[in-house]
Amino acid sequence: MKDPIVEISELSVFFGKYCVLNKVDLFVRSLDFLTIVGPNGGGKTTLIKTILGLVEPESGSVRVFGKKPCSVAYKNIGYVPQIKTIDRSFPGKVYELVATGWSGRWKFALNDVLRQRVKEVLSTCGLEHLEDRQINKLSGGELQRVFLARSFIRKPKLLLLDEPATGIDTIAETDFSFLLEKLQKENQTTIIMVTHDWEYAYYHSTSVLLLNKSVVALGKPQDVFTEENLQKTFGHLGHEHNMDFILRKDD
Amino acid sequence: MTELLLHSFAQNAFIAGLIVSLLCSSYGVFVVQRRMSFLGDGLAHVAFGGVALGLLLQFEPFWVSIPFTIIVAIALTYLKENSSLEVDTAIGIFFAVSVALGILFISINKRYVSDAFSYLFGSILLVSKNDLLYSLVFLLITLVIFLFWWERWTYSTFDYELAKVDKINVEFDNYLLSVLIAITIVISIKLVGILLVASYLVVPAATAKLISKTFSQMTIFSLIFGVISSEVGIFLSIIFDLPTGAFIVLFQASFFCLILILKYLFK
Numbered sequence: 001m002k003d004p005i006v007e008i009s010e011l012s013v014f015f016g017k018y019c020v021l022n023k024v025d026l027f028v029r030s031l032d033f034l035t036i037v038g039p040n041g042g043g044k045t046t047l048i049k050t051i052l053g054l055v056e057p058e059s060g061s062v063r064v065f066g067k068k069p070c071s072v073a074y075k076n077i078g079y080v081p082q083i084k085t086i087d088r089s090f091p092g093k094v095y096e097l098v099a100t101g102w103s104g105r106w107k108f109a110l111n112d113v114l115r116q117r118v119k120e121v122l123s124t125c126g127l128e129h130l131e132d133r134q135i136n137k138l139s140g141g142e143l144q145r146v147f148l149a150r151s152f153i154r155k156p157k158l159l160l161l162d163e164p165a166t167g168i169d170t171i172a173e174t175d176f177s178f179l180l181e182k183l184q185k186e187n188q189t190t191i192i193m194v195t196h197d198w199e200y201a202y203y204h205s206t207s208v209l210l211l212n213k214s215v216v217a218l219g220k221p222q223d224v225f226t227e228e229n230l231q232k233t234f235g236h237l238g239h240e241h242n243m244d245f246i247l248r249k250d251d
Numbered sequence: 252m253t254e255l256l257l258h259s260f261a262q263n264a265f266i267a268g269l270i271v272s273l274l275c276s277s278y279g280v281f282v283v284q285r286r287m288s289f290l291g292d293g294l295a296h297v298a299f300g301g302v303a304l305g306l307l308l309q310f311e312p313f314w315v316s317i318p319f320t321i322i323v324a325i326a327l328t329y330l331k332e333n334s335s336l337e338v339d340t341a342i343g344i345f346f347a348v349s350v351a352l353g354i355l356f357i358s359i360n361k362r363y364v365s366d367a368f369s370y371l372f373g374s375i376l377l378v379s380k381n382d383l384l385y386s387l388v389f390l391l392i393t394l395v396i397f398l399f400w401w402e403r404w405t406y407s408t409f410d411y412e413l414a415k416v417d418k419i420n421v422e423f424d425n426y427l428l429s430v431l432i433a434i435t436i437v438i439s440i441k442l443v444g445i446l447l448v449a450s451y452l453v454v455p456a457a458t459a460k461l462i463s464k465t466f467s468q469m470t471i472f473s474l475i476f477g478v479i480s481s482e483v484g485i486f487l488s489i490i491f492d493l494p495t496g497a498f499i500v501l502f503q504a505s506f507f508c509l510i511l512i513l514k515y516l517f518k
Contacts (some may be wrong), residue, residue: 052416074417081412090409091463097409104417105402106409108467134464226380 003030004066005158005190006051011060013046020046022214023060033184033191038211039234043196046083047211048160051192052079062159074104078151078159078189083143088136094146095131098122101150125149125179145176150196152183159183172208177204198225227244255374261489263383264375264442268481268499270386271439274393276477278432279456280470286407290327290429292449294340294436297323300349301437301444302370303356306363312370313382316437323349324433328426373444373496375485386438393431404428405466443496451496454503455480461510480506 006028013021022045028034036044049055050062053069064072079102092106098118099110110118122128127149130142138146144164151159164176177200183189195201199210201221208224210216210233217229282291301316308315311469331338346505357367368376407414407421415421432452439448484499491498 046273050411052412054412054415070418077416079413079416081410085412086410091460091466091469092409093465096465100406100413103402104406104419106405106466107402108405108470184297 002026005030005032005064006192007061007063008051009061011047011050011062012058012170013043013050013055014058018085018215021050021057024211024215026209026215026218028190028192030190031184031188032207033180033205034193034207034209035205036192036194036209036211037196037198037201037233038209038216042212042233043130044211048162048192048194051160052077060072061068075154076157078154078156080144080147080151080159080161080164082162083140083147086135086143090135092135093131094122094127094135094138095119097135097146098150098153101153119151121149124182125152126175145179148176152179155187156189157187159189159191161191163196181206201225254470260376260378261485263378263380264381264485264489264495265482267375267378267442268485268495269478270383270390271442272436272455272477272481273474274386274390274435275448275451276455276459276473277393277470278428278435279428279454279477280459280466280473281404281408281428282432283456283460284466284469287432288449288453289342290324291341291432291436291452293327293346294320294324294433295440295445295448296346297349297371298437298440300353300356302440302445303353303367306366307356307360312366313385313437313441316440319349320433320437321430324428324429328429332422334423338417354404370440370445371445372494373442373447375439375442375495377441382438382441389434389438393435396431397425400424400427401470402474408466424465443499444494447496447500450500450503454500454507458503458510461484461507461514476503476506489506 004027004028006026008024011021011024011026012019024043024047026047036047038044038068046055050057051064051069053072060127062069065076094107095110095118098121099107099114101240102114102117107114116147119128119131125145125148127142127145131140135143135146148161148164159180167220180191184191193205202225203221205221208221209218210224210229212233216233217226218226282288297467298316298320301319302312304319305312305315327338327341327345330336334341353367357364402422403419405416406417407419407424411421436448436452439451442451444450455477456469456473458476459469463469463472481499483504485495487493487502488498490497
């Protein structure tokens with residue numbers, strides 16, 4: 001059996017009196033690619049932030065590599081945040097941002113070794129032309145891929161991505177999936193990704209978590225994406241969900 | 252004129268100006284990028300309460316003002332980290348209460364009203380050899396701290412959560428930064444004055460931001476602008492016998508406008 005990377009049991013998180021996560025159980029094994037799908041306010045980002053140690057649980061336990069999140073060495077975990085929360089007015093260049101992935105600091109100046117390492121990872125991601133570009137001159141999709149390069153540079157054992165595909169066009173999204181697969185293959189990385197894109201979750205992940213404050217369903221994509229589960233997750237919308245992609249796959 | 256510049260008070264002023272500008276400009280980049288300008292202004296007014304208490308107790312105002320301002324800086328940082336109370340509201344309250352206390356203390360002992368005014372507007376005549384010594388020691392401490400903390404503060408300034416995920420103790424770093432800014436403000440008020448010290452923290456860094464492509468550049472340019480405007484401002488204020496703090500800030504602001512215009516023209 002593969003090693004457990006993330007073990008969560010009976011996890012509840014409250015913001016004040018408001019319950020965001022209710023008794024969530026989750027087990028992620030080495031090399032899994034788990035996607036988390038759910039409605040807005042369903043606790044997806046909170047779950048990611050709890051695994052990262054940014055949010056303290058009210059009750060329950062979270063173990064990452066068998067340790068409390070705050071005790072895990074930072075280089076083992078890569079994190080691609082939602083880019084809408086990033087301060088675009090910050091004066092910084094792409095190579096500096098990517099270097100933070102390696103050093104865990106915003107370096108005053110980069111030494112030659114680190115600069116070379118940054119160049120290599122940018123070239124792997126096809127972003128060498130952006131190396132000297134200022135962060136505030138990047139498009140949303142470019143910034144997203146720069147953040148992916150930033151997480152690549154540390155070759156993490158666990159990569160967490162929060163809605164990485166938002167704001168990326170289809171061509172960029174294909175590159176993005178390709179890069180993720182490459183990372184997983186080369187570094188034996190386990191991936192957990194929050195996404196609104198059901199189709200992406202269906203075709204690319206090894207397991208899917210449907211989350212609406214508590215776990216609605218967890219398992220292989222073809223078992224999880226049923227009309228019943230989606231209605232439970234997203235509520236009764238009074239219409240059939242668009243499940244074309246499942247039919248296409250079956251065809 | 253040359254005689255005037257060779258006078259010991261003028262030399263003190265130039266040295267104090269150099270130290271204070273280096274301090275304000277280095278912390279100023281974080282104040283500007285973290286959008287904490289109002290904190291600078293608030294803490295300067297809090298320092299006024301401390302100065303007035305010192306004058307009332309006939310104790311060196313500097314030593315009363317330092318703990319007074321540090322405690323408020325810690326309280327504000329605590330509120331920011333742990334409370335739903337908006338920080339600018341909290342600053343507004345501390346600001347008003349400290350100024351009210353200051354006015355009360357001064358009115359109890361009216362002998363020191365003129366001294367209190369000197370602190371409000373700043374005066375190069377207030378700067379003593381001891382003040383220079385304290386400022387110099389604090390500048391050296393700042394230099395050492397920057398060697399270790401510049402990269403941590405910069406990272407958490409860019410993104411608080413990324414820094415936290417990378418195991419930087421951002422809460423402690425924020426307290427440290429607030430305390431150091433509080434001390435910088437108290438050290439600066441003799442020269443620049445309580446009313447203007449916040450601009451001293453903000454304007455050189457804001458000017459630097461206009462032309463900087465990286466945060467390291469912003470830090471270096473901020474130091475350069477701070478030192479030039481402070482030394483030229485002191486020189487002109489001595490020559491024309493006009494208030495130093497006001498002159499320095501006006502000079503800084505002109506610098507800011509000039510760069511803004513040049514940036515617009517050469518866009």
